[in-house]
Amino acid sequence: MATVQALVVPLFRQRRFELVHRLRLQHGLLRQLVFQQFLLQLELRRKQLFLTRRSCLTRPAESSFAPGCGRCQPEAVITGSPFRPCRRPRPVTAAIAVLAALSAVLAVCAAPASAAAGYDAERCGNTSGRVLLTLDDWSVEDPDRAVRAGSFLRGRGVRAAFFLVNHHAERHPHIAVTLRRQGHWVGNHSYSHPHLPALSEKAAREEIRSGLRSTLLRPPFGDYGPRETALAAELGYRICTWTLDTLDWEKTGGQFPGPEVLRARVRQAPAAAKRSGVVLGHLFTRFPDALPGIVDDLHDQGYGLCRNGGPTTASIPDPLDC
Numbered sequence: 001m002a003t004v005q006a007l008v009v010p011l012f013r014q015r016r017f018e019l020v021h022r023l024r025l026q027h028g029l030l031r032q033l034v035f036q037q038f039l040l041q042l043e044l045r046r047k048q049l050f051l052t053r054r055s056c057l058t059r060p061a062e063s064s065f066a067p068g069c070g071r072c073q074p075e076a077v078i079t080g081s082p083f084r085p086c087r088r089p090r091p092v093t094a095a096i097a098v099l100a101a102l103s104a105v106l107a108v109c110a111a112p113a114s115a116a117a118g119y120d121a122e123r124c125g126n127t128s129g130r131v132l133l134t135l136d137d138w139s140v141e142d143p144d145r146a147v148r149a150g151s152f153l154r155g156r157g158v159r160a161a162f163f164l165v166n167h168h169a170e171r172h173p174h175i176a177v178t179l180r181r182q183g184h185w186v187g188n189h190s191y192s193h194p195h196l197p198a199l200s201e202k203a204a205r206e207e208i209r210s211g212l213r214s215t216l217l218r219p220p221f222g223d224y225g226p227r228e229t230a231l232a233a234e235l236g237y238r239i240c241t242w243t244l245d246t247l248d249w250e251k252t253g254g255q256f257p258g259p260e261v262l263r264a265r266v267r268q269a270p271a272a273a274k275r276s277g278v279v280l281g282h283l284f285t286r287f288p289d290a291l292p293g294i295v296d297d298l299h300d301q302g303y304g305l306c307r308n309g310g311p312t313t314a315s316i317p318d319p320l321d322c
């Protein structure tokens with residue numbers, strides 16, 4: 001038994017040694033194989049980059065793009081060093097880029113097209129430091145009240161803006177013509193004075209489109225949102241509201257406030273509402289009667305008013321030529 005054991009054990013040891021040796025050999029071969037594969041890939045990548053560089057350098061017009069990271073280097077970079085492969089955008093970087101692009105698109109969509117850099121819809125592009133008086137709507141019983149107010153203001157060297165409801169104005173075309181001849185601006189106040197946001201997009205667009213042709217749109221009731229701003233821009237308008245509402249339209253005991261009340265409201269309004277500001281009044285209230293007192297008070301307080309520089313056109317400039 002001892003003899004058998006003496007013969008078999010070394011045999012087993014020999015066999016185990018061979019097995020381990022073979023496994024080590026195979027493992028080494030495997031590692032070698034993997035390493036060779038890695039080298040092969042490196043070589044392929046190097047060739048790919050070389051071809052990319054050659055393509056970029058020989059075809060400058062296409063040098064904005066290439067495989068690998070997907071882009072060639074800009075010409076300036078190529079000039080600085082013969083070739084510097086760009087980095088593959090990391091997922092986080094790519095996500096940030098996508099978010100930034102989305103934000104930019106949203107900003108463009110939501111922002112008033114009228115909000116070209118620095119445009120302030122409440123000031124209607126008035127950056128002059130002077131006050132712009134504005135008269136809205138229409139006087140149904142006395143349409144010529146508009147041109148009489150316009151005549152008074154021109155006599156004081158003042159340029160105002162009239163926002164006429166075209167449903168009325170189109171039946172009295174001489175009003176807008178005369179106002180512009182007097183040196184005032186005449187803007188769009190829609191066709192029939194609805195709340196634009198309450199309308200369908202199609203109807204809102206039609207209300208603006210059928211309004212008195214100009215480049216400033218005063219939304220009825222000052223009621224507008226991003227959609228109206230975008231519609232206005234699409235049709236060539238900037239939104240124009242106001243900084244000082246005289247509340248001349250608000251009746252007390254069935255009566256509009258009188259000229260002295262309106263005059264006091266303007267006089268007592270904060271400077272920020274008047275300096276480069278826009279005052280809102282209406283043609284159907286007592287506001288036209290209050291104009292002489294308002295003009296006097298503003299002058300007395302040291303404010304300038306938009307200066308009347310002669311006839312205007314439908315195109316109202318930004319910034320306002322005050």
Ligand SMILES: [Zn+2]
Pocket residue numbers: 136137189193220221
């Ligand atoms: Zn109105």
